[in-house]
Amino acid sequence: TETRLWNFHIDDYSKLVTGIKAQFSGAIEVTGIPQFVLQVFKNNLTNQANNTDPDLSKIDETLIYKLMPFQREGICYGIKKEGRCMIADDMGLGKTIQALGIAHYYREDWPLLIVTPSSVRYQWSEAIYQFLPSIPAQHIMQYSSGKDYLGSEKITIVSYDLLARNITAFERKGFGSIIF
Structure with a gap:
């Protein structure tokens, strides 16, 4: 079997998984990222966006x-x-x-x-x-x-x-x- 690797932004995760499951229904198995892990990454992105240097x-x-x-x-x-x-x-x-x-x-x-x-x-x-x-x-x-x-x-x-x-x-x- 051949393995391929793609990178996607975390904000596109749900849309990507839904699209793959719809497109390849039954042909491939998708193991999702646990919800708590997704939340950690999303929180980190939010913190970085609000992260201004102190005065x-x-x-x-x-x-x-x-x-x-x-x-x-x-x-x-x-x-x-x-x-x-x-x-x-x-x-x-x-x-x-x-x-x-x-x-x-x-x-x-x-x-x-x-x-x-x-x-x-x-x-x-x-x-x-x-x-x-x-x-x-x-x-x-x-x-x-x-x-x-x-x-x-x-x-x-x-x-x-x-x-x-x-x-x-x-x-x-x-x-x-x-x-x-």
């Missing part, structure tokens, strides 16, 4: 101007997911700038907690100074010991280790956004 004007211009196209796309994706996403790009591709862009978009939810390996805590501070110059330095805190006081700062940067040892203090602070 990035809420994010500091300095950060926006330094974005590569794929980083802009990553920030838009994170915003569309309401800030709940994992950035899994390879090392050196700008996960930090994307995370800061998404967090800055949702800055009305702050205070922001950044949990990071101890070795890169200061790199996060530098990235904030570089990409988000609208954030005053006094609003950024490097939590470096269990004796530090969590006050009214907008951004707190802490290592995984210190967070684990002082979890109660961090729970009390009530962070509205977290980069982990």
Whole structure:
């Protein structure tokens, strides 16, 4: 037997199946696509049609101007997911700038907690100074010991280790956004 393959748009599916069944009644067997699968595809098409990029004007211009196209796309994706996403790009591709862009978009939810390996805590501070110059330095805190006081700062940067040892203090602070 010879197999042939044709591609059709999902919107033409019902008309196509009806036409094939009418034309070749009994000569061929048509196995239809399950209705729930069709619905998933149709929903996806509808979402894509309504899929406009979010307004990035809420994010500091300095950060926006330094974005590569794929980083802009990553920030838009994170915003569309309401800030709940994992950035899994390879090392050196700008996960930090994307995370800061998404967090800055949702800055009305702050205070922001950044949990990071101890070795890169200061790199996060530098990235904030570089990409988000609208954030005053006094609003950024490097939590470096269990004796530090969590006050009214907008951004707190802490290592995984210190967070684990002082979890109660961090729970009390009530962070509205977290980069982990």
